[in-house]
Amino acid sequence: MDILITGILLGGTYALIAMGLNLQYGVARIMNLANGEMLVAGAFAAFWTYTAGQVSPILSILFVAPLAFAANWIIYRIILMPLIKRAKNQGQLEVDSILATFGMGFAFVGIMVATFGADYFSYDYLGDGILIIGNTFALSRIVAFAAAVVICGLLYLWLFWSRPGTAVRAVAVNPQAAGLVGINVRRVSALAFALGGSLTAVGGGLISTFLTLDASIGVLFTMKALIIVIMGGVGDVRGVIVAALILGLAETAVATLIDPGLTLAAAYLIFILVLLFRPQGLFGKPTS
């Protein structure tokens, strides 16, 4: 029971980390390797508001989300648009975007180090234990999980029940066909990229309540997000949620029942198995 709850809480954390990259890669077709740095930037903002302004990091979401949206929109328009315009096919765009965002990641780390310093930053917010069915869990993780549920729920509703959301899904499925039915693919992609970046920054703010981060730690999160996005099937929100939950449960089970040292091995093993038997991911469409 303890494993179940802990695993689900961890799955919620992972979903927060991966949801943004899913939108950026699945819809805008940008393999954003600087995703982790956006996460850390959001975490910095939350840290700032809490330590300097004594404002709850949850409230920092109110200004981090639009700021991150705007910043990612600008990045898409200025740095990534030229790549998209000159890419002759999706494969070339992926390679170009990997290289570009890889370099972008280093630039971000440098800017963050110059602005905030390279120190670790951590704070204690809602760190008390909450007793649920005889086991103790950190309140901050529960709050982050609740926020993840709300965010993923809202995103799901928007994607499946609203017109712009359906347009986003259409572009994810087939950009050429979407263009043919009158969807402004460029605009939708920019929207998805910016929204993805905004989600990532918000996720960073939430996880900073219980993790210790520094300017250089982004790459670890990019790697985790990548596994989850590919495992869940690129472009599908449900896939990310399911994959995140599976990963969270598996890692917790392995850490509790077998050995905490094998959590990474277990995660990558699941990843390999999914790719072997279902290369398009759990919810992805088989490549024709």
Next chain:
Amino acid sequence: MKRRTALKLAAASLVAGSLAIGTAQAGDTVKIGAVAPKTGPLAGGSTVTHWPNIHLWVHEVNARGGLKLKDGRKKIELIEYDDQTNPGVHIKAAQRLATQDKVDFIVAPYGTGFNLASAPIYAKHGYPQIAVSAISDKIPELTKRYPGIFFTLGSTTSFASAVSDILTKMRADGKMGSKIAMVNVADAFGIELAETARPIFKKAGFEIVYDKSYPLGTQDLSPIMKGAKASKPDAFVAWSYPPDTFGLTKQAITQNLDVKAFYTAVATCFPAYGKVFGKSIEGNLGAGGVDPTTPAMKAYRKAHMEVTGKPADGWASANTYVSLQVLEQAIEGVGSVDRKAVTQYIKDNTFKTIMGDIDFVDQVSHRFWTVGQWQGGEFYGVASKGMPNAKPVILKKGWK
């Protein structure tokens, strides 16, 4: 078109800026190089412990007018490079300092692995290497192979033995049992320490009831803390790195781990650790320690805060500054930048530093703090090799 040129200019200036941050001063100077992480996994630690002390030392020496040599006073020209916590980049930067920038001396690197990796370069060009953050059991062979390397923080065995000794003392005083829960980060540092500590703990009569490792960067340490708690230990020892030091402490608070001794390794001595946790970490043990009551340490910590804007940490900050004091006094003692003479001077003499008199026996200094404890909001040294005024160790009494 304009956008692209603007981008290119910005990119070029970023690249140029990141390569070398050194102030070029005209005239006679003593060139000193430093390569250490400013980005990458070890950047958090080096930003607290390593870089501020280099800047503080250069600032103070230059404020005095520079190093006093036979042919007059010469200011220090510091050349810094970021090694990105990447040994390959570090080696290249060290080579560049030696062959292109032609520095007179290089400040020893941050991190055991980096000290070991760059030792051949220092040896080849005759630079004395006063290593601080280098803890290894290979010290006897290293000092034989590299006549210019000096060690100041002891070996892996003395590091682990110190923890065992403190726990043995707490047990002998009748206040603690014999069960230890031990965890380690699955990185060279943690693995070596765990392997070294196991036989030492056993020999001291302790029973290791929980013995697990976890990958670097684990996002959820609660299964480990819950498993450790279930084994009903009397003491908890973690050979941990900064992110997990913070994470394990947070978990211990959440789970209300009831132990009489709680030890986390790296970063327990950081001022940030004390700031984040406040009173909950009263009685927490960690690597290092200082005696903050001596006038020399008080003055040093005040200067550190004023010049660098951040507080010194409770362990290797002082040692780093001491290593630079040794270098400074050796250069002034010889009166020139003759590396061979300076290296010999370091071997032959005793130095007056903020940690007292330091000298090297077979290139090893035997005066350093090993274990520290948070008492009353300050991280005091409770165990050492050769340092006076260790504070008596107290028991951990809950997390409130």
